[in-house]
Amino acid sequence: MEFLRFGFMQRALLEGAMIGVLCALLGVFVVLRNLSFVSAGISHAAFGGVALGYLLGINVVMTAMVFCVLVGISVSIITQKSILKEDTVVGILYASTMALGVFFMSFTKGYSVDLFSYLFGSILAVTQFDLIVTAWVGSIATFLVLFFFKELTVTTLDPETAKASGIPAEAFHYLFTALVALVIVVSIRVVGIILVSALLVLPAATALRIARTMKGVTFLALTVSLISSLGGLILSYFLNTPSGATIVLLGAGIFGGSFLFHFPR
């Protein structure tokens, strides 16, 4: 347990625990609302934001948040107001924002390898500031999801009927997408832009295969998510591997392993 003595490791684990909880909690709704690919698109948009932050020399977390929330909300609005499906809109927007990122990078003199750690995540990277931002975003997201759990459930289960009964299904969709965007941004430090959506999807998908009620699914997703994020961080310390890849591979291993014990459906 000597690794716990290192400050960077303490910060990484604390961050890992927070994003583990957040990704599980939101991930269940992400999967049930068929937003897995949208969440991947949103996370890639962070690349444009991070590159812009570097170019302007301002805090990249803030620029990434702006990019991700904008892309998330745009996808929702364009899909609702046109006949285009989400996968098409995401395909367009995420390629555009990635291109924008590369464009910004070309203007940034001697861009640092640091950018690479944003792509794949790093346990060395978590700062005090990151922890504070994650704690804030986490508290707000957790509060909103728990407070509106009923409404999120019913707008996910049957949006048209929810709308007819006066529940603003569209407003909840925008709110939820924005929350997903924020949680993605705070998770990027540890898991990385390329891999973050897997942490949203894997624990929820594993839990949905096995549990039969929302309570059961949420509880199981939390367990799988925390094992993946904390276990992945500790493994990446000992194996000297990138944290994001280690976390995602552990999550994927649990997902695959669940087929050995639980095959029906």
Place this chain on the structure above:
Amino acid sequence: MTPLAVSVDRVSFRYQKTLVLEEVTLQVKEGEFLALIGPNGAGKTTLLKLILGLLPLKEGTITIFNRPVQKLGELRSQIGYVLQGNTINRYFPITVEEFILTGRYPLIGMGKKPRIQDYQAVEAVLSKVHLTPLRSKPIRELSGGQWQRMLVARALVSQPRLLLLDEPTTAIDPKGSESLYELLLTLREAKTTIIVVSHDVGVIAQYADTIACLNRTLVCHDRPEEVISAETLETMYGKEVAFFHHGEIPHIVVKKSPHGRQENEERE
């Protein structure tokens, strides 16, 4: 005079350019059990969606309990409905009783937890639709008919003053559909206004107070015995349809055309 539950006044509706409803005027009294019939594509579902406020009303007016449909507010929680071809995610991890409970959500209010009376309402409605033994099954394990009964239960659980059912007996066996209509009759005793869309003209005629025939325009709205005549049905379904009484139950059949060819025109 009995107050009106629903008043549809000169309503026209088009999807893009296609005119689907034309100058429809229809009044449903409080406590009335109305059957809405008409061929496929006649605009029945469209009319229900307009009444529910799910489609934007541009021409004409609709009032529900004397309130314009655009400004229903709280009144929305007093409308129950079963939509046709619903958009429900069948693989959602939820049990039958939890699903039915979602019908109470508008009454419970945002950010609040269900109360004892909400669970009691679920309990009562479960036994009414004979789903009590299946209450803790995940919804994905239900058969088509059980699924349909669960939707009806969700519509009933909020004890609505107005109930809209779009082909609720699809996939329900004859006995189940009879027991559903009997259930609707008991609700009418309690002054619930009921609008049912159905293609079982013969069956529904035995239960409804009035029948409205829709085929883009409102063809008629009257007591069943007046409506079920060769003339109106011909206007609605075309010449190939015949209607006869067999014992107590009226039937509608499609006549075989002499050339063994079936006309089945789709209206543009």
